[in-house]
Amino acid sequence: MVIYPYAHLSNNLADPVTSMSILKEMERIAKEKGIEVHRAPFGWTKKLSFSVKGHPLAEQLKDIGKGKVVERKIEKKYYVLTKEGKLIEADKYEFKKGEEDFKILVEQEALGIKGKENPEPKYLKFMKKFGIEWEEMSDLGHMRYGPLGSFIIDMLGEYVSKVVSSLPFPVYFVKGTNMFNLKEKAIAEHASLFGQRMYVVNSEDRQLVLRYAACFQQFAMIKDWQLSYKNFPFGAFEIADSYRLEQSGELLLGFRVRKLLMPDMHVFCRDLEEAKKQFLVLHEVIHSEMEKLGRKYVSLYNLTSLEFLEKNKDFFMKLLEREKYPILICVYPPGINYYWLLNIEYHIIDDLGRAREIGTVQMDFGNAERFGITYVDESGKKKHPIILHTALIGSLERFMYTIFDNLVKEENPVLPLWLSPIQVRVIPVSSKYLEESKKVAVRLREKMIRADLDDREDTVQKKIRDAETSWINYIVVIGEKEIKSGKLTVRERKTKKIREMSEEELVKEIEEETKGFPKKMINLPLEVSKRPNF
Structure with missing residues (x-):
């Protein structure tokens, strides 16, 4: 099969970035099906036809574009890394006494074992008490906050800003827009990695994507900064209004929403050693913040290759020291073009016995180059930094969800005094x-x-x-x-x-x-x- 641009059928051509992403996606799908495929910059035939059996009029269609994306099933491999440093296939791991929460995570994420149907979560009535509920006159998955709920979410924003300000490196608070142009190559490439869970807005001749975290704005801004090796490490932080087109059947008030407030921080590091050092700092803060609520995380470590773990075993063992349980390792297959090498998801087990991701941290080797972020090293050479992405307490909605879920088993539930609207x-x-x-x-x-x-x-x-x-x-x-x-x-x-x-x-x-x-x-x-x- 030869794939190449064919423009004669349309009077409204897509922009080059969008077109190339479609062509590359066609090439990838063909290769996955075992078809020998070549992608050419132009063609040499003068006829193109699409035939659908039983529907000859399909040949008359004038616009060809990317249809609804169906998420491809990625074959991942799961392992358990024990406290002793042994790597065991997840389905062969024998759980010990006291590892009940870890077992829930492994069964849910690695073994595909779903728990029984759960009733409506009890925390929902707690949120509604404070005027925190769905906005029915908006899209699905959008929340509204009355005076009491608004105070709570604002206080959580102030709290995480205080946590960020206490970190042992400078953190610069920034602000920006929530719409970005898909004609920008870096934006289009990053968006393609996120998949189809995006809000897209058409404005005149431009196609804009609503940001799903603070990445776009922070990277677009920091590419214009003049950076020296003396400036590292440093962070950039914003509580970003973010938009994710989650599946309607999975929406859950305060947990899985389509419009969220993401306290998103990126930590810029000169090299891998500095990145590992600061990663450990963030790892400690993430755990300690959840422990302040009396909860412990169970963690899922996503990797793009086992080689990274093997080459950095000491680093992983230091991460493991801070964990209460062994860790679940998920290895993505080769060729999946993610921008990170390591992505940790920190889960709690909620009142209904489900693993729920709250905090996260990633080690990113791709976006500095993609967005043109450079610094000058000691020898005067330009280099790309390594970027750590983190939400120390998760989204504000999910941290609030955790607090309310915490109160379900209390005889006299009450918000922490600092957070209570009326004390x-x-x-x-x-x-x-x-x-x-x-x-x-x-x-x-x-x-x-x-x-x-x-x-x-x-x-x-x-x-x-x-x-x-x-x-x-x-x-x-x-x-x-x-x-x-x-x-x-x-x-x-x-x-x-x-x-x-x-x-x-x-x-x-x-x-x-x-x-x-x-x-x-x-x-x-x-x-x-x-x-x-x-």
Whole structure:
């Protein structure tokens, strides 16, 4: 078979980059089917016909383009790398006691064993409590956030920005656009590696792709930077609004969505040794962030060849030291044109016993050259850096999902104090104590504590129940006794304990528990009665 461009049938030709990607894809498919194939820059026949048996009119079609892409099934090989450094085929590995979570990952990813049909996840009702839900007037897979949910997702963004800023190398915060032109060769090539899960927008004579991470913008920007070996290592970071056309049947609120907020960082390294060193730094941070939530990761290491593992065994053993379990290794077949050599997926096992990818880190050897990113080394020569891609806590949606999934088994579920939209609710016993209660709430707000005042004409019991179901961390009831003693009656949701403490003691306790986390006020009226019912 000879494949070459044939332009005579169309009055609306595709651009060269798109056309070449189609021709190359045709060549690849033909070769996979065992057909001897050649690709030529031009042809020598004057006739081209497409025939479909039983449908002769098909020959009259004027536009030929790439149809809907069907994901090809890639034959991967799976192994388990034990703590002792032994590589065992995944289907022959004998699981030990205490490796139940690891077994779930191996069965799901390597052995194709699916768990039983699960009911609706319990965390969904938790999210809806805070106004986090699907937007029905948009495309499938797009979320919306009410005032409380919006605060939560914003706080998670501030939190991950704080984590990134604490890394032992400079990280530059950047911003940019979310649309990129497919006529740009680097964009088209990178997009072709991602596959068909992309939103494409037509604008005048241009075909634009909505970014699915921060890669396009950061690489397009950093190619214009003048870099010296003295500048390395460094990171670039953005919480990128990203778009992925996930299959509708796989969408899951807060986990698998089509529009997401990706706290995407790229770490630029001079060479492999520096890349391995910084990879270990990111690996540690990813694990420690999940451990702060009381969870442990089970990890899947994707490789484009076993040779990379064998040549860098010491590096892999250092990675393995930080893992709780052995690691599942997935080796892609030769010739699959991915830009990374190593891609780690960090999974939790959720409340329903499913492996769910949250954090990720990749070692990229291709995109610096593809986008023209260079630096000048000690000898004055231009070189391409190695790029590490990472989402330290996953997307903001998935990190939020993890937090809510964490609470499913709790008797008294409540958000971490630093993340809770309302930390303290002040409840007067009657209207007689409303003004004094208001003063307490105002003073707490002045201390950067998110407090509000339930001034509604309801019973104290009803107000307390409402605060409990709203997951308010501390409920402060003020009446005659509290005013005379100067002590507040404080009910803590997490422990269900009722204590007497001074206002200063309450402030100190909250400040201690939220130390090191972002602090931010929420834009809500002080009085509960002034808010709509959202």
